[in-house]
Amino acid sequence: MTEPYVPPWDWCPDPVPDNVVFGPDCWLDTRYAFARSRTRRDPGVRVGRNTGIYSGSWFDLGPDAQVEIGSYCTIVGALASTNHRIVIGDYALISTRVSLVESAFSAPPVGWLDDEDYRRWQAHAGGGPIVLGDDVWIGAHATVIGPVTIGHGAIVGAACVVTGDIPDGAIVAGNPARIVGWADGAERERHALR
Amino acid sequence: MGTSKHVVDRRDLDGTWDYTTLPASIVLGEGCFLESKKSFKRYFATADPGLVIGNDVRVYGGTGFGIEPSGMMTVGDRCILVGADFMCAERISIGSDVFISYGVTISDADFHPVDPVERRADAIANAPGRDRAARRPYPSAPIVIEDGVRVGIGAMILKGVSIGTGATVGPGAVVTRDVPADATVIGNPARPEVR
Numbered sequence: 001m002t003e004p005y006v007p008p009w010d011w012c013p014d015p016v017p018d019n020v021v022f023g024p025d026c027w028l029d030t031r032y033a034f035a036r037s038r039t040r041r042d043p044g045v046r047v048g049r050n051t052g053i054y055s056g057s058w059f060d061l062g063p064d065a066q067v068e069i070g071s072y073c074t075i076v077g078a079l080a081s082t083n084h085r086i087v088i089g090d091y092a093l094i095s096t097r098v099s100l101v102e103s104a105f106s107a108p109p110v111g112w113l114d115d116e117d118y119r120r121w122q123a124h125a126g127g128g129p130i131v132l133g134d135d136v137w138i139g140a141h142a143t144v145i146g147p148v149t150i151g152h153g154a155i156v157g158a159a160c161v162v163t164g165d166i167p168d169g170a171i172v173a174g175n176p177a178r179i180v181g182w183a184d185g186a187e188r189e190r191h192a193l194r
Numbered sequence: 195m196g197t198s199k200h201v202v203d204r205r206d207l208d209g210t211w212d213y214t215t216l217p218a219s220i221v222l223g224e225g226c227f228l229e230s231k232k233s234f235k236r237y238f239a240t241a242d243p244g245l246v247i248g249n250d251v252r253v254y255g256g257t258g259f260g261i262e263p264s265g266m267m268t269v270g271d272r273c274i275l276v277g278a279d280f281m282c283a284e285r286i287s288i289g290s291d292v293f294i295s296y297g298v299t300i301s302d303a304d305f306h307p308v309d310p311v312e313r314r315a316d317a318i319a320n321a322p323g324r325d326r327a328a329r330r331p332y333p334s335a336p337i338v339i340e341d342g343v344r345v346g347i348g349a350m351i352l353k354g355v356s357i358g359t360g361a362t363v364g365p366g367a368v369v370t371r372d373v374p375a376d377a378t379v380i381g382n383p384a385r386p387e388v389r
Contacts, residue, residue, distance in 0.1 A: 013204060014204075035208070101347055104295060104347050105346060105347075107295075108254050108276060111227035111252045111254070112252075121274075143347055143366060161348070175365075175366045175381055
């Protein structure tokens with residue numbers, strides 16, 4: 001297992017949990033990002049190589065949660081709140097104050113009587129896994145609510161609320177999010193044919 | 195491990211701090227979990243009680259009880275407040291079994307006058323080194339959130355709104371009008387959901 005580079009100004013005294021596995025040359029702004037990770041999976045969080053997880057990022061992970069983050073990702077400020085699975089492909093750009101949550105009503109895994117108590121709430125809140133393809137770009141303040149799949153190369157506009165699947169190369173915006181364009185020419189032609 | 199000195203007391207952020215250090219005008223029920231001491235740093239209520247929290251309530255670190263000297267707020271039993279910024283100048287009443295998600299703002303006032311001349315006078319009075327007692331009056335109206343309401347991630351609830359029992363506020367919704375019991379509203383401005 002490789003340790004990520006943690007800058008000397010990180011105030012948080014907690015170690016990175018044992019079930020959080022980093023590839024080579026990653027950056028983690030603060031170990032506080034994992035303060036509310038309660039996942040019992042091993043690995044609970046797996047990160048590829050050369051990925052940066054910066055200071056606004058936060059992992060609220062329930063006992064059954066599993067998070068996989070690819071290589072060369074820039075995670076500026078993502079909240080990941082789930083007791084399901086979150087998958088982020090390679091080369092993802094995730095801006096500040098982005099939420100990736102299993103449902104609009106998911107809760108953090110601490111402060112409950114026990115794991116079962118927490119699982120009951122999450123089951124009641126509904127939702128499901130989140131899968132982001134490669135080369136996905138998510139704008140600031142966007143909210144992505146599971147279950148949802150975002151295709152390769154898609155762009156999610158700032159502050160939009162995503163509650164449905166997004167095809168490869170689509171550009172979406174608004175609340176609720178709608179397709180407003182395509183990120184590459186070929187996809188634009190395909191869209192015009194519909 | 196890092197080499198920096200940490201100036202943050204870890205216990206203030208994981209719910210293990212001493213809840214009896216809260217201001218005396220906050221009434222706290224049994225079995226509550228208050229994750230972060232910082233949730234109370236903008237509590238300025240002069241009413242006694244200025245904040246009443248029921249039994250078995252969970253308050254997470256993203257929550258802030260921003261209660262002005264003129265404000266008063268109540269929270270019922272078994273509520274889960276994940277990350278609500280309360281901005282209370284008059285009255286915010288929350289029933290029991292209410293769930294409020296991450297990044298929600300609930301504000302019962304405009305906090306500044308609408309008229310530009312009045313607003314400039316307010317800006318001056320509110321500036322550092324000036325007298326906040328000289329601030330101008332601004333519009334406010336109480337907010338009522340009844341039992342069993344769920345407020346989705348990133349939603350905003352504005353002054354004078356009542357949300358009926360069992361209603362759902364969708365993620366990112368901006369609620370400017372009353373929501374009937376058991377209804378679901380989404381969007382900006384929030385409207386009943388059409389499927």
